[in-house]
Amino acid sequence: MKEEFRKKYGKNKKSRQLYNAAIRAECPGGDELVELLELVSKMRGRSNSADEASKLRTIEDRLQLIRERMLCDVRERWQI
Numbered sequence: 001m002k003e004e005f006r007k008k009y010g011k012n013k014k015s016r017q018l019y020n021a022a023i024r025a026e027c028p029g030g031d032e033l034v035e036l037l038e039l040v041s042k043m044r045g046r047s048n049s050a051d052e053a054s055k056l057r058t059i060e061d062r063l064q065l066i067r068e069r070m071l072c073d074v075r076e077r078w079q080i
């Protein structure tokens with residue numbers, strides 16, 4: 001199953017990229033979630049204040065929890 005999964009979502013991709021591609025394709029709202037995670041991460045990197053960075057980190061942590069749930073669904077579906 002794992003080889004079929006890699007074949008479908010990108011044989012040469014790193015694990016995170018591979019799973020993000022699967023989340024985008026297979027989970028409702030997955031595309032939006034991955035885009036939002038990338039945006040919040042970039043915003044946090046450009047943040048000028050510790051308070052703002054802290055708030056963005058909290059948002060990013062919560063989004064990561066949602067991503068983990070979606071990732072569990074993908075892994076269960078593909079038995080990996």
